[in-house]
Amino acid sequence: MKTGLLSTNEVANMLKVNESTVKRWTDKGSLRCIKTPGGHRKYKMKDVVQFMDTFSYDVTDLLVPAKEQMSKVNVSTDYAILTKDFKTLAELFYNTMLEGNRENTFQYLNLLYANRISQVEMFDNIVFPAFHRVGMKWLSGELRIEQEHLASNTALHAIFKLQDHITKKPKHGGIALCGCLEDEYHEIGITCVNNVLDTNGWTTLYLGPNLPAESFVDAIENYVPNIVCISTTAPKSQKQLLEQCGRLYETTRIIGAKLIVGGSGVSEKLKKKITADFIPTSIASVVSFVNSVVFTSTPKG
Ligand code: B12
Known part of the structure; x- marks a missing residue:
């Protein structure tokens, strides 16, 4: 997907005017732009929207047609x-996810994606905050358990x-093994990590939730990945988590892979004790870390 700044031509197409008109508006100061070192004008979507709002354009014209399939989208x-x-x-x-309509929930995410909201932005800034809200509502008794289950399954x-x-980068040969250890059923975080890695050219092997540590070790030995990602949201016992991460870490050392442990189950205190190569706090931070890994480490198989 194309992301980032818009060219003069793209803005002209959106506003249905000539490029010279866009340049004139820019030079007059009505439409904000950024000048590249080469002197080209580039525009932020939010500035174009601001401009359209000020001059009473219909902003709905800017959205790509994916919205036609959504039932509840409004201006x-x-x-x-x-x-x-x-x-x-x-x-x-x-x-949307609480309504339990899988197709609508998919259409909503697809609409965001089609309109330049990246997958990483979508997960870190939309999906996770929505789930944290589910957690708060469940805790305060405003949501029932079956509603929480329905929402999670619909979202997954x-x-x-x-x-x-999603438009994916070509495969670069790196293998990522993703999953949750025994007794961990929260799989939304690791699913998102798995998918973002897939988008970024990794061959992902998704092991899902609740996998005993011995089986995880077997999987590392058998599939010889470059990176192993695990997610922990509500660890049953910190001692068990530390011990299991230790075992996975030892195995990754043998094959030359990197271990990444993420999820809100890694408290500040645990962070200091867990043996891992990287402990991210967001999906965004994972992407830059793993991109450096694939070109610097070759698994020993
Ligand atoms: C959905 C949900 C469930 C679903 C999970 C469904 C599924 N298929 O995943 C079900 C119903 C199974 C469930 C069960 C339980 N749940 Co629950 N659940 C939630 C809820 C609402 C959302 C969880 C979630 O997916 N969050 C989104 C994740 C992705 O966010 P995150 O962990 O913060 O991760 C972030 C980063 O760390 C990063 N990340 C995450 N993983 C990884 C991994 C890697 C490798 C990387 C790079 C990055 C990364 O991405 C996120 C971006 O910021 C939370 C509320 C909440 N606050 O999260 C409660 C919550 C986690 N659950 C809770 C509880 C208590 C339970 C149960 C014990 C309830 C019960 N009595 O049965 C069981 C335990 C099950 C178990 N043993 O695992 C508590 C945990 C409290 C605690 N800290 O111990 C919470 C916080 C609710 C609350 N407010 O109290 N739950």
């Missing part, structure tokens, strides 16, 4: 997408389905 949602108002978008995702389905619609 304020369109505006939230175009201005990357993640708070509003997370709220909408929360409402949509997240996997979206993966088939």
Whole structure:
């Protein structure tokens, strides 16, 4: 997917005017732009939306047609997408997944993706905050357990389905093994990590939740990955988690792989004790770490 700044030509197409008109508006100061070192004008989507809002253009024209399939999108949602108002978008995702309609939830994510919200932004800023809200509502008794289950399953389905619609980088040969250790059933974080790695050219092997440490060790030995990613959200016991991470770490050392341990189960205290190569706090931080790994380490198999 194309992301980032817009060219004068792209803005002209959006506003249905000539490039020279866009340049004139820019030079007059009505439309903000960034000048590249080479002197080219580049535009941020939010500045174009701001301009359209000021001059009463219909911002809905900017969205790609994926929205036709959504039942509940309205102008304020369109505006939230175009201005990357993640708070509003997370709220909408929360409402959509709680309804339990898998297709609508997928369509919502697809709409975001089609409108320049990257997969990483979507997970870190929309999906996870929505789930944290589910957790808070469940804790305060405002959501029932079956609603939490329905929301998680609906979201997981949509997240996997979206993966088939994402433009992926070519495979670079790196293998990533992703999963959760025994007694850990929270798999949304690791699913997102798995999918983002797949998008970034990794061959991912998804082991899912609740896998005993011995089987994880076997998987590392058999598939000889470059990176092993595990997620822990609510560890049953810190002692068990530390011990199991220790075993995985030893095995990754033998084959020359890197171990990444993520998830909100890694508290500040645990961070200091866990043996791992990287302990991320967001999906965004994983991407830069793993991209450096694939070119610097070759698994010993
Ligand atoms: C959905 C959910 C469930 C679902 C999970 C469904 C599924 N298929 O995944 C089900 C119903 C199974 C469930 C069960 C339970 N749950 Co629950 N659950 C949640 C909820 C609402 C969302 C979890 C989630 O996916 N969050 C999104 C994740 C991705 O966020 P994150 O862990 O913070 O991860 C971030 C980063 O660390 C990174 N990341 C995550 N993993 C990884 C991995 C790698 C490699 C990398 C690079 C990055 C990365 O990505 C995220 C971005 O910021 C949370 C609420 C919450 N606050 O999260 C409660 C919550 C986690 N659950 C909780 C509890 C208590 C339980 C149960 C014990 C309830 C019960 N009595 O049965 C069981 C335990 C099950 C078990 N043994 O694992 C508590 C945990 C409290 C605690 N700290 O111990 C929470 C916090 C709810 C609450 N507010 O109290 N749960």
